Amino acid sequence: MIEKLWTANFLKACLANFLMGFAFYLIGTTMPFYIGEKYGATEAETGLVLASYIIATLLVRPFSGYIVDAFSRKKVYLIAYFFFVFVYFGYMWASTMTLFIIARMMHGVTWSVITTSSSTVAIDIIPAKRRGEGLGFFGLTTTIAMSxxxxxxxxxxxxxxxxxxxxxxxxxxxxGFITALTIKLPKREFKPKQVLSLDRFILKPALPIGINVLFIAISFGMLFTYAAKFGLNELKISSTGFFFLFMAIGMAVSRFFAGKLLDKGYVNYLMLTSLFIIGLGYTAFGLATSELLYFGSALFIGLGYGMASPSFQTMIINMGTNDQRGTANSTFFSFYDLGIGIGMVISGFLATVLPAIGNLFVLCGVLSFVALFYYYFVTAKVYARKKLAVM
Structure with a gap:
């Protein structure tokens, strides 16, 4: 008998996650404009300011996994959610760039804990045999919010x-916070306090897979920071917001087959195809000279990420035990955050050096193809050797 996925609690978890992501991404793509207009920041300074939250996120992320595993996951989730919302007042009150950076870093701390705890809460709700499918749809809420x-x-x-x-x-x-309050989690047994070690903060067997995540996250950091500016300033496209909508459509389409294929064991076919599609999409995007190619490539990029991101996350989770779910999630997000931060920072510098912003995305395409070869020669072998039975 197939266990039910779409329970009331899973729906609530998805809605709370969507509202969290919607709040985050609503501000995210307009931050470069706001920082430039209010503080007179240069492109390089803007990249550093935006990436400051990544620094805080990375410092806290390994501890967030331990906290989620050691304490009540719902309580950790709710506390993080509350402060995640409260920090937005800090942006409004920041009268100088220094204060804005402080608020940005505080946001990074809350983002680290809330993303780790929200996905771990979802994993506790999702039936183990439908984990790939469930995480795919749960991740789709972030995708929709991202668009x-x-x-x-x-x-x-x-x-x-x-x-x-x-x-x-x-x-x-x-x-979103109100929705999160209504989620009910199954009871779990707490193991006796264990001696603190590196394993409690990062899932060591999954580190090679994390490197693969890093490649595609660097590209996404560049895309998130400069996709709108590329369309507005170089291609003279006024409705750049539709780029993220088309990207979300591509991601949404992938969720209806990618998770099921992953749960059935077709992980290598899925990952190699997704990384090829991502590389192709970035290359086409960087060479775009028209609205058709600008928005069309968004579909391909979205399709590729929709297949790759939840698959990488599921692979890492399957390499840890039940009481390491928070640690596994924090490992996945640590590499993703690091990649996005690197992408934000280097894109700010490269945008002032390269002759056109489009060249940034051609580089993203190259990086994606490097990720494909790395997966084939390293990640696939590591996962086959070290994955655990699905629990």
């Missing part, structure tokens, strides 16, 4: 004062 958030954020930026971006983010965050 709708920037779309709404750019619309608000273009038509209203920026304070309305902040107001909208705070309201959405509060609704």
């Amino acid at each position: 709708v958030g920037p779309f709404i954020g750019l619309y608000l930026y273009e038509n209203f004062e920026f304070k309305y971006n902040f107001y909208s983010t705070i309201v959405v965050g509060i609704l």
Whole structure:
């Protein structure tokens, strides 16, 4: 008998995660404009300011996995959610770039704990035999938020004062927190306190897979920071918010088959295909000269990431025991955060050196093909040797 996936608790977890992501991405894509206009920051300075939250996230991420495994996962989730919303007031109150950076780093701390705890809460709810499928749909809520958030954020930026971006983010965050309050988790047995070791903070067997995650995350950091500017400034496309919408459509399509294929054991076919599609999408995007190619490549990039990201996450989780789920999640997110941070920082510098922003995305395509070869020669072998039975 197939265990039920779409329970009330899973739906609530998905909704709370969507609202969290929507709040985050609504502000994220308009931050470069806000920082430049309010503080007069250069491209390089903007990249560093935006990446400052990654520094804080990376410092806290390994500890967040331990906290989620050692304490009540729901309580950790709710506390992180509350402060995640509260920090948005800090952005509004920051009168100098220094204060803005402090708020940004505080945001990184809360983001580290809330993303680790939310996905771990979802894993506790999802039946083990449908983990790949369940994580795929759970991740789809982030995908939708990643498209709708920037779309709404750019619309608000273009038509209203920026304070309305902040107001909208705070309201959405509060609704998400209320939804999270209603989630009920199955009881779990707490193991006796264990001696602190590196294994409690990062899942060592999964480190080679983390390197693979790093490759595609660096590219995504560049994309998230400069996709809108590329369209607005170089291609003169006014409706750049639709890029993220098309990207989300591609991701959404992938979720209806990728998770099932992963659960049936077709992991290598899935991953090699997804990395090839990502590389192809980035290359086409970087060479785009028209709206058709600009938005069309978004579909391919979204399709590839929709297949790759939840698959990498599931692979890492399958390499840890039940009481290491938080650690496994923090390992996945640590590499993803590090990659996004590196992408944000180096894209800020490269944008001032390269003749065109499009060249950034051609480099992303090259990096994706490197990830493909790395997966074939390293990751696939490591996973086959070290994965545990699904529990």
